[in-house]
Amino acid sequence: MSFIWTIAEQHDGELKAVSFELLARGRALADALDTRLASVLIGAEVSEAQLQELVVRGADEVYYIEDRRLAEFVCESWSNTLATLVRQYQPAVILAAATSTGRTLMPHLAVKLNAGLTADCTELAIEAGTDNLLQTRPAIGGNIMATIKTPDNRPQMATVRPRSTVPLPRDPQRAGKIIRVPADEAEVETRVRVLGCRTDAEDFVNLEEAEVVVAGGKGMKRAENFALLRDLAAQLDAMVGASRDAVDRGWIGYPHQIGLSGKTISPKLYIGAGISGSIQHLAGIKTAETIVSVNRDPDAPLHSIADFAIVGDLFEVVPELTRRLKALKAAET
Amino acid sequence: MLAYQEKPVKIIVPIKQVPETGNVKMDPQTGTMIRSGAAAVVNPLDLYAIEAALRLRERHGGSVTVVSMGPPAAIKAIREAIAMGCDGGVLVSDRKFAGSDTWATSYTLAAAIRWMGGSDLIVAGERATDGDTAQVGPGLAAWLDVPLATYVAHITHASEAGISVERLTEEGYQQVELALPALLTVVKEIATVRLPTLRGKKRARQTEVPLLTAADLDLDGARLGLKGSPTKVVKIARPKVARGGERVAVNGDPAAAVDALIAFLEQRQLVTGGRQ
Ligand SMILES: Cc1cc2nc3c(=O)[nH]c(=O)nc-3n(C[C@H](O)[C@H](O)[C@H](O)COP(=O)(O)OP(=O)(O)OC[C@H]3O[C@@H](n4cnc5c(N)ncnc54)[C@H](O)[C@@H]3O)c2cc1C
Numbered sequence A: 001m002s003f004i005w006t007i008a009e010q011h012d013g014e015l016k017a018v019s020f021e022l023l024a025r026g027r028a029l030a031d032a033l034d035t036r037l038a039s040v041l042i043g044a045e046v047s048e049a050q051l052q053e054l055v056v057r058g059a060d061e062v063y064y065i066e067d068r069r070l071a072e073f074v075c076e077s078w079s080n081t082l083a084t085l086v087r088q089y090q091p092a093v094i095l096a097a098a099t100s101t102g103r104t105l106m107p108h109l110a111v112k113l114n115a116g117l118t119a120d121c122t123e124l125a126i127e128a129g130t131d132n133l134l135q136t137r138p139a140i141g142g143n144i145m146a147t148i149k150t151p152d153n154r155p156q157m158a159t160v161r162p163r164s165t166v167p168l169p170r171d172p173q174r175a176g177k178i179i180r181v182p183a184d185e186a187e188v189e190t191r192v193r194v195l196g197c198r199t200d201a202e203d204f205v206n207l208e209e210a211e212v213v214v215a216g217g218k219g220m221k222r223a224e225n226f227a228l229l230r231d232l233a234a235q236l237d238a239m240v241g242a243s244r245d246a247v248d249r250g251w252i253g254y255p256h257q258i259g260l261s262g263k264t265i266s267p268k269l270y271i272g273a274g275i276s277g278s279i280q281h282l283a284g285i286k287t288a289e290t291i292v293s294v295n296r297d298p299d300a301p302l303h304s305i306a307d308f309a310i311v312g313d314l315f316e317v318v319p320e321l322t323r324r325l326k327a328l329k330a331a332e333t
Numbered sequence B: 001m002l003a004y005q006e007k008p009v010k011i012i013v014p015i016k017q018v019p020e021t022g023n024v025k026m027d028p029q030t031g032t033m034i035r036s037g038a039a040a041v042v043n044p045l046d047l048y049a050i051e052a053a054l055r056l057r058e059r060h061g062g063s064v065t066v067v068s069m070g071p072p073a074a075i076k077a078i079r080e081a082i083a084m085g086c087d088g089g090v091l092v093s094d095r096k097f098a099g100s101d102t103w104a105t106s107y108t109l110a111a112a113i114r115w116m117g118g119s120d121l122i123v124a125g126e127r128a129t130d131g132d133t134a135q136v137g138p139g140l141a142a143w144l145d146v147p148l149a150t151y152v153a154h155i156t157h158a159s160e161a162g163i164s165v166e167r168l169t170e171e172g173y174q175q176v177e178l179a180l181p182a183l184l185t186v187v188k189e190i191a192t193v194r195l196p197t198l199r200g201k202k203r204a205r206q207t208e209v210p211l212l213t214a215a216d217l218d219l220d221g222a223r224l225g226l227k228g229s230p231t232k233v234v235k236i237a238r239p240k241v242a243r244g245g246e247r248v249a250v251n252g253d254p255a256a257a258v259d260a261l262i263a264f265l266e267q268r269q270l271v272t273g274g275r276q
């Protein structure tokens, strides 16, 4: 029996990195409890090699629920299908990613299973003596860290913030079982019809998965100036983000907004230019590994949480940085 | 499209009153928020849910009613929603509900919505800015057994039979059609929020807001409040805020400042330097 489960995510048959991050989390918990780790994948047309990859990355078992009608995420049918599987195998812990899918599926499933659920965890541990899962998450806009447990209900469920941990290295020698689970006819029935996915939307970004984010705020002065950030982003393989003030002024689209009412990101590197660092903006970047700020106001709050602060005019600093990075790249080749 | 005369759509919007961000205090003993003192507002993300519902009403007729679970003072949030144009509101308040986690909250709200006679559509906020879980909306859909679409950025079509929406996901906008009754949670992109009007404010003062307690609702007492919540807060801590980073001033020499930054980025292996 597998006691720790992770919910893997795939897109177009390709596993997402967050699936491996979850396995790294799950492996640590399973080892602490001396138990087994399984990954559950729902979808259609996922190759054997991809399923095997979950084993290579730490799973002892892979449950693959394959059905054409489950290929796209629909909360209702996925939740029904999973609830049956959970009742059958009774895992002690279920981890999913704090993505649009995980954050929708898990609360729905938790109600069906009478289970406790903690959102957006950044730390997970096993409590000595009780074997309860200790789930730590930022709350109140990142101002506090709350540790939560579910002493009486099982399974213990948590969503885990993407990029809050690194996947385990591949171990091609690892052995594991792949178990194909047929979907139940009644459960794939749903009152939701997927019509398609529009990826052509102008100005669409998947900021949450970016390794590097270059963000601009009101200090950018006008929409055209975001070109400076795009040039910099091109040198860093980065995506462009923004503060709410920049979005509200129409300089850039809402999918770029970072913060309390936008996206929460955990990139390796965040560079904020012309952003003051309001508490609401900081809520979205606190788990970034490295924070760089460029602001001419020495007292800007972003400076005080930055790992590297440049007090100066962004219109001087940003183009200079772009130029230097370009030169570095040219020197390399 | 559904015409006004046909069948008016009944929309319910669950809204939460939250402390204004920035000045929230926690009780270190219980791990719950100290609500007294901090100014309370309608959860800013719920304003988009209200706006989306009002726009649907403007196009298709019907009514928009808000429901809020919270302390008696949360009536202020309901009046604010009415001032924006909502038809009415219901307050769900009882000491027995205190300390509810999202599981218990969605359980209680589901009972309140049943008491209200259900609805054709429920539009919730994406998440509350205090708890920041985004769990109550999906939880409500599960309790009420209605189809769910989260992170809705656009409503493209609505008729008596169903509603078509675009969900903001990591891959793009997922386009889905839901049979009614259904539940949506909406993101900020859905619309620009209107301000309350003077006339609305006057109406808000005059509108009677029913108060529901645990006794009014069909509820299992073991599932309420702190006791009925599966999750327990065991510890709260302040994360380290200042990173004590390096700082350089440009002072007329951006090249020097950028030099220092590049050295720093190289040292952290965030850029591959030209050095061997
Ligand atoms: C409920 C609520 C939710 C919110 N959610 C969010 C959210 O999700 N995300 C978000 O970002 N905000 C959010 N806000 C807004 C937030 O409070 C701030 O208003 C916003 O973050 C400020 O944006 P800014 O830093 O771009 O602008 P400002 O605070 O005006 O800062 C601009 C900065 O640019 C600097 N500057 C100007 N010119 C230059 C130059 N030439 N070179 C260098 N520096 C320069 C200035 O010194 C200043 O520090 C929210 C607010 C509320 C009430």
Ligand SMILES: Nc1ncnc2c1ncn2[C@@H]1O[C@H](COP(=O)(O)O)[C@@H](O)[C@H]1O
Pocket: B013, B014, B015, B016, B017, B043, B045, B046, B049, B067, B068, B069, B070, B102, B105, B109, B123, B124, B125, B126, B127, B128, B129, B131, B132, B133, B134, B135, B136, B137
């Ligand atoms: N106490 C409450 N009363 C009414 N609605 C609520 C309450 N708590 C949460 N909600 C609704 O659920 C959404 C998500 O809240 P949360 O899960 O707490 O992040 C909010 O935007 C509201 O629409």
